[in-house]
Amino acid sequence: MNVSSEAANASIDVSKLKRGPIVAALVIGAFVAILNETLLNIAFPDLMKEFAITPATIQWLSTSYMLVIGILVPVTALLQQWFTTRQMFLTAMILFLIGTVICGAAPIFSVLLVGRVIQALGTGLMLPVMMNTILVIYPPEKRGGAMGMIGLVIMFGPAIGPTLAGLIIDQLDWRWLFFLVIPLAAFSVIFAAVYLRNVSDLTKPRVDLLSIMLSSIGFGGIVYGFSKAGEGSWTAPEVVWTIVVGGIAVLLFIIRQLVAAEPILNLRAFKYPMFALVTVMMLVLMMTLFSTMILLPLFLQTALMMTAFKAGLTLMPGGIINGVMAPISGKLFDKFGPRVLVIPGLILVLIALWLFTGISVQTSTGHVVTLHIILLIGISLVMMPAQTTGLNQLPRHLYPHGTAILNTLQQVAGAIGTALFISIMSSGTKNYYAANPKGDPAEGLVAGLHNAFVIAFWIGCIALIIGFFIKRVQAPQEGEKGLA
The missing domain is CATH 1.20.1250.20 (MFS general substrate transporter like domains)
Structure with a gap:
């Protein structure tokens, strides 16, 4: 570890932070994002009718979500060394809120897909920040309970999501799956702005654009390729080539990270x-x-x-x-x-x-x-x-x-x-x-x-x-x- 990183670590005294409000801010944001992720799948039949699209097209609402997160998350290790905890989390939740508004108001399917991608950008930024913050503010002997609280939120969203979505669609309209999330997301932004504190170490390492490109092609290609394989044939040229190219890019990414003085991952x-x-x-x-x-x-x-x-x-x-x-x-x-x-x-x-x-x-x-x-x-x-x-x-x-x-x-x-x-x-x-x-x-x-x-x-x-x-x-x- 280099001297500048050690100095940065020493500059943040987490022992005096009030952990409760910080964890509450993280938990509220995570719950909103994960709940929304599980709400939408059950609405696919309604969306197919409204926009007159096929199952292969509607599947992009899920595939694009996984794809964006698969591309973005590897880069979050670098981003967390350039931007503070507050900057990362608030940016994530504001992006999620903007994406939710776009989805709720979408007049055509392409606009809905754009909103979904923006939501995924927020979720992809938020989840690693949340886990990293827990690791920093809690000593090892107390992390289990804190991570358990995060686990409660991560599991509770998918537990109630499908049932809640079914109820909303039966009584209202698919757009309410987004409209009802908007006030929750807005509250999360306000709560985090008031209570969240900076705990990250800003070492500002060199930005390696080639590594970011290899990571994006590699993990994005693998996630996309396997997602398409799940929809149809493993032997389709689109599936084979995206997985092969993705695998080669990941291999080159790994090699580059092992030899780089300041790897992004x-x-x-x-x-x-x-x-x-x-x-x-x-x-x-x-x-x-x-x-x-x-x-x-x-x-x-x-x-x-x-x-x-x-x-x-x-x-x-x-x-x-x-x-x-x-x-x-x-x-x-x-x-x-x-x-x-x-x-x-x-x-x-x-x-x-x-x-x-x-x-x-x-x-x-x-x-x-x-x-x-x-x-x-x-x-x-x-x-x-x-x-x-x-x-x-x-x-x-x-x-x-x-x-x-x-x-x-x-x-x-x-x-x-x-x-x-x-x-x-x-x-x-x-x-x-x-x-x-x-x-x-x-x-x-x-x-x-x-x-x-x-x-x-x-x-x-x-x-x-x-x-x-x-x-x-x-x-x-x-x-x-x-x-x-």
Whole structure:
């Protein structure tokens, strides 16, 4: 670590800051952004009718969101060293507010898409800033509880989003999905302007435009390629070339970061073994989690013939329990360390995934609710404790880089997981029809789902094996050279 960075660290005394208002400002902003992200999917049928567009076109509202975040998040490590916490967070929330207003007033689909992209810019800036701020203002022994509060917000938004969206669309109009968020976003901007304090270290490193270009092409190409693969064929030229070009750009980006004196994304964080282990485990686990996020609504609405509103209600108990469990698991992590939470959590995830391989068109709603609750209790025991463990091993100057790495790879894992499991499901359904040309469509879907959940189970087993190596670590002193 260089002298200027050490001097910057020393200039910020976080011990005198009031943490409560800072965390409240972060939590309100995160809740607004994540809630809105989960509101829109359920409105896709209404939007297709209003704008007279195809499913492939409407999918861009989700694909563009993931794409922008996948491109932006790797650069946030650099941005957080150039701009203060307040500047970053307020810019993020103002962008999100502007995007929300544009979406709500959009007269045509292209304007709606532009608004969605601006919303994604805000979300992509905000999430790494939020995690980095928690790491800076809390000592390692208290981070579990704080990260648990963040986890509550991150999980609670998706839990109530689909049901709330279904209710709004039934009673009002899709534009109200945005109109109702506008006052919340405005309140978040005002609250953060009053209470949020600067905690970041401004070292203002050299801006490496080539690295930014490689990062954007690389991560953007991979996220886009896998997103398109999930919509159709893996062998389509558009899919193959974007993934290949993206992969080459990421490889060149990695090489450049390892040789650069001031990398925009410091990959030397992987020299810390617990951070490296947790990153790989989270990549695997997020792929598994996305399998259920995508497949379960399909099962509920197509095989069990539920309305979108009822499907949202069915998935709500698991999401709420997951949110409630997040701060509890955070407090338990502070007291007992990660292993007593991560191992049982991963075992619960595997039990749920295996039981999901037995679902059928006769499966009761109560059975699905129970399995979903088991799955999300397991996830809540793993996600925040594991991430906090990995980040705890990093010295302070690597916090922005560690949070950016984790957030970037989760976006990549989401794109890969979605494409992979949709493809497995589609393949299983085709095989069913090959054996049963006049088979029931619901049974065909279930056959494909069985295959997808079996693969998800075996991928989850990889996460469990890694989980046995996760343990509590001592945070390094910033003055130590160590592995930095």
